[in-house]
Amino acid sequence: MIILDIGCGKKKLLGSIGIDFSDMTDADIKLDLNTELLPFESSSVDYIYSSHALEHFSTEGFIHIIKEVYRCLKPQGQFYLVVPYYTTLANLANPFHNNNICFNEHTFRFFSSESSTQALPPEDYQTPSLPQWGLRYSAHAELGVEFSLQALKFFYYPEYLNLSEVEQRSLRKEQSDIVDQISYLLTPTKPCPSKESTAPGAIKSEDAYLYIYKQKKYLTDQFKYIKQHQLISTLKNNALTIYTEGLPEIHKVEGLFYFNNLLLPPNDIIARFSDKITILQDTIDKTISKKEA
Numbered sequence: 001m002i003i004l005d006i007g008c009g010k011k012k013l014l015g016s017i018g019i020d021f022s023d024m025t026d027a028d029i030k031l032d033l034n035t036e037l038l039p040f041e042s043s044s045v046d047y048i049y050s051s052h053a054l055e056h057f058s059t060e061g062f063i064h065i066i067k068e069v070y071r072c073l074k075p076q077g078q079f080y081l082v083v084p085y086y087t088t089l090a091n092l093a094n095p096f097h098n099n100n101i102c103f104n105e106h107t108f109r110f111f112s113s114e115s116s117t118q119a120l121p122p123e124d125y126q127t128p129s130l131p132q133w134g135l136r137y138s139a140h141a142e143l144g145v146e147f148s149l150q151a152l153k154f155f156y157y158p159e160y161l162n163l164s165e166v167e168q169r170s171l172r173k174e175q176s177d178i179v180d181q182i183s184y185l186l187t188p189t190k191p192c193p194s195k196e197s198t199a200p201g202a203i204k205s206e207d208a209y210l211y212i213y214k215q216k217k218y219l220t221d222q223f224k225y226i227k228q229h230q231l232i233s234t235l236k237n238n239a240l241t242i243y244t245e246g247l248p249e250i251h252k253v254e255g256l257f258y259f260n261n262l263l264l265p266p267n268d269i270i271a272r273f274s275d276k277i278t279i280l281q282d283t284i285d286k287t288i289s290k291k292e293a
Contacts, residue, residue, distance in 0.1 A: 001046040004072075006033065006065065006081075007053020016049060034061025038068045043190065045072040050081040052181075055097045062101050063143070066111065070145045075190040079147070085154070085179040087172075103182055109135040111147045111186075113193060119149040123169060146189040155181045208266030209252055215273035219247055222280045231287050239283040242276050 001015075008018030012026040019038070020027035029039065034057055048069050054062060069079050083103040084091035091097055101107075105124050112134035116122070125133060136146065160168060160178055171178045226232060226243060235243055250269065251258040257269050 002040070002044060003047045003049065004038070004040075004045055006048060006050035006069070007056070009053070011051070013049045013051075033065050033068075034058050035064060038072050040072045042071050043074050043077075046074060046077050048073060048077070048079045050079075052083060054081060055083050055091070055101060055103065057098060057101070059098065059100050062098070067143065067145055070147065070188050070192075073188045075188065077188060078150070079186040079188070080183065081186075082155075082181055082183040085182045087176040087178070088180055089176050092176075105152060105182075108147055108149050108184055108186060109133055110138065111143070111145055112136055112149065113146060114148060117149045119152050121165075142194070144192050146192045147186040148189055149184060150187055151183075151185040153183045154179045155183070208255075208270065212250065212257070212266065212269050212273065215270065215277065216247060216250070219273065219276055219280070222277070222284065223247075225284065226280075231284065234287045235283055238279050242280060247276075 003013065003016040005013040005016040005018045008016070008020050008027055009025050012018035012028075017029065018025065018027045019029045019031055019033065021030060021032050023030070031038070033053075054065065057065060073079060084094075084097070086092075086099070086102045086104045092099060105120060109125065113136040114134045115132045117125075117133045122131075133149075136143070154168070154172070156168065156179055157177060160171060163171070168178070223243060223246075226235070232243065248260045249258075253263065256263050256265060258264075259269055259272070
């Protein structure tokens with residue numbers, strides 16, 4: 001097997017070919033990994049290992065070495081790396097780290113076009129605007145690189161090890177010094193797929209008005225349901241405000257919309273209606289559940 005240790009430092013992986021830029025390391029090959037090519041044929045390397053090295057790269061250098069790792073790995077090859085977790089205070093304070101490169105559970109979404117990953121539960125990566133895993137085309141650029149995430153591990157501080165997964169997830173999002181470091185195991189997808197249709201994007205402008213009309217009709221139907229089933233007394237806070245204020249008029253002006261005397265793009269209108277739909281539907285669902293119980 002051909003095994004590489006990228007940024008090997010003084011702790012080169014046993015049996016590997018160490019690569020680093022400094023004479024003060026155990027490197028077998030001395031390279032500036034930010035800019036120079038790895039001296040290996042394409043699809044010739046079995047395994048690439050990197051421990052606490054990639055956080056030192058420039059942003060351009062990081063993209064460069066990711067491309068080189070992808071190029072050199074065999075289709076069945078593997079890439080294992082471990083780096084500091086982005087909210088570790090020692091990482092943030094280190095002047096030799098590039099904190100523009102944010103190593104967390106989202107990092108390698110930008111090198112994948114897969115709709116989901118088996119390596120993480122959706123709760124770890126989904127956001128309202130980015131529910132799918134792969135974000136490779138979010139910059140509308142083609143890197144020619146595709147990795148599949150096989151495994152991800154959080155290395156927790158000892159005091160958080162025995163907490164539930166839900167508690168750990170909540171703390172990761174809210175506080176620093178919860179996770180010390182993070183590791184990824186990636187496999188290259190070769191040949192590199194080209195799937196621009198997987199890029200996250202807005203609803204096309206020609207479809208926006210129809211979509212907004214459907215949203216407004218759905219909200220109107222919810223209002224009728226609330227009145228018909230006498231649920232007005234169960235509405236609380238935001239749900240009650242939405243119901244009592246009713247729906248504002250919307251008027252299309254070219255590719256924009258007047259909404260409460262505001263001139264807004266269609267995606268903003270869609271988001272506002274979506275929020276109202278979610279709040280009302282949640283209230284209705286909870287009320288029905290209580291009645292059935």
